[in-house]
Amino acid sequence: MFGQGIAKGLWVTFRHFFNTYVDDIRYAGRKYLRQDNFSVRQGLQTQGAYTVQYPDEKLAVPERFRFVPFLVTEDQDPARMGEDWCTSCGICAKVCPPQCIWIVRGSDPVTKRPVPQPEAFFIDIDICMNCGFCAEFCPFDAIKMDHDYELASYDRTMHHIHDKEHLSKPLSYWKNIAPTTALEEAIDRGGWEHTDVLKTMKKAGQTATPPTKENMYPQHAPVLTEAVAEPVAEAVAAPVEAAPAKVEHPKATQGTEAKPTGEKKKFDKQAMLEKIRQRKTDK
Ligand code: SF4
Numbered sequence: 001m002f003g004q005g006i007a008k009g010l011w012v013t014f015r016h017f018f019n020t021y022v023d024d025i026r027y028a029g030r031k032y033l034r035q036d037n038f039s040v041r042q043g044l045q046t047q048g049a050y051t052v053q054y055p056d057e058k059l060a061v062p063e064r065f066r067f068v069p070f071l072v073t074e075d076q077d078p079a080r081m082g083e084d085w086c087t088s089c090g091i092c093a094k095v096c097p098p099q100c101i102w103i104v105r106g107s108d109p110v111t112k113r114p115v116p117q118p119e120a121f122f123i124d125i126d127i128c129m130n131c132g133f134c135a136e137f138c139p140f141d142a143i144k145m146d147h148d149y150e151l152a153s154y155d156r157t158m159h160h161i162h163d164k165e166h167l168s169k170p171l172s173y174w175k176n177i178a179p180t181t182a183l184e185e186a187i188d189r190g191g192w193e194h195t196d197v198l199k200t201m202k203k204a205g206q207t208a209t210p211p212t213k214e215n216m217y218p219q220h221a222p223v224l225t226e227a228v229a230e231p232v233a234e235a236v237a238a239p240v241e242a243a244p245a246k247v248e249h250p251k252a253t254q255g256t257e258a259k260p261t262g263e264k265k266k267f268d269k270q271a272m273l274e275k276i277r278q279r280k281t282d283k
């Protein structure tokens with residue numbers, strides 16, 4: 001019949017309009033006044049339309065949501081507390097399509113030999129296109145895609161070049177924002193520990209505890225909310241310029257070119273940031 005589709009469409013619109021008020025009465029104050037009722041408002045029970053009062057209210061993002069990458073640091077093993085999971089292998093910098101990752105490999109302060117740790121790590125988040133390739137290709141599960149999307153600032157030159165201090169977040173943070181993926185990765189690795197630690201354990205004839213949902217948060221780790229909230233808040237609050245001065249480093253290069261030459265050269269963070277900024281301007 002002519003006009004039947006229009007009538008159906010209008011009926012759907014009217015039903016949502018009407019149900020918005022029904023929902024408001026049904027959940028009354030608890031729907032809008034309590035943060036934990038967001039799940040109700042976003043769930044199947046909600047039938048009407050509602051407005052999210054951003055930034056006072058925020059919708060939860062799905063676990064697979066990805067924004068800019070962050071670097072995983074150890075906060076579970078007391079012997080390796082605060083250590084980077086990144087081994088400075090440079091694979092992420094090599095696969096990054098817009099080439100927005102810069103890595104400086106660390107070196108032993110005494111022997112000057114390279115060590116599997118990044119001395120500096122930069123990501124230009126203006127150029128990053130959130131593809132997640134770096135996280136996919138990292139053989140050590142050391143770089144992950146974050147859920148924090150509120151990164152806007154008034155400075156688009158230096159503030160968006162995130163350094164290692166800014167990028168680093170604890171393993172418990174990753175377990176918290178992506179529990180399913182974190183568990184799958186740990187099962188693939190064969191334990192909650194870093195790949196290198198698991199290899200060492202294997203050589204020593206030790207067996208890692210099989211990863212399960214129940215042992216995701218070991219007893220010696222701080223309470224989850226503290227472990228996650230404080231380091232993240234500090235990391236986000238730290239401006240790029242406020243990073244501590246760096247020590248001697250043989251060579252500063254991009255990505256897989258970060259092979260040490262033995263040549264003693266002072267790593268100048270400001271010069272490196274200026275180089276990245278210049279490249280950004282040229283583009
Ligand atoms: S691929 Fe992983 S381990 Fe290698 S440099 Fe990138 S973050 Fe570090």
Ligand code: SF4
Pocket residue numbers: 069092095096097098099100101123127128129130131132133134135
């Ligand atoms: S998410 Fe993609 S664009 Fe961004 S740093 Fe990783 S590889 Fe590069």
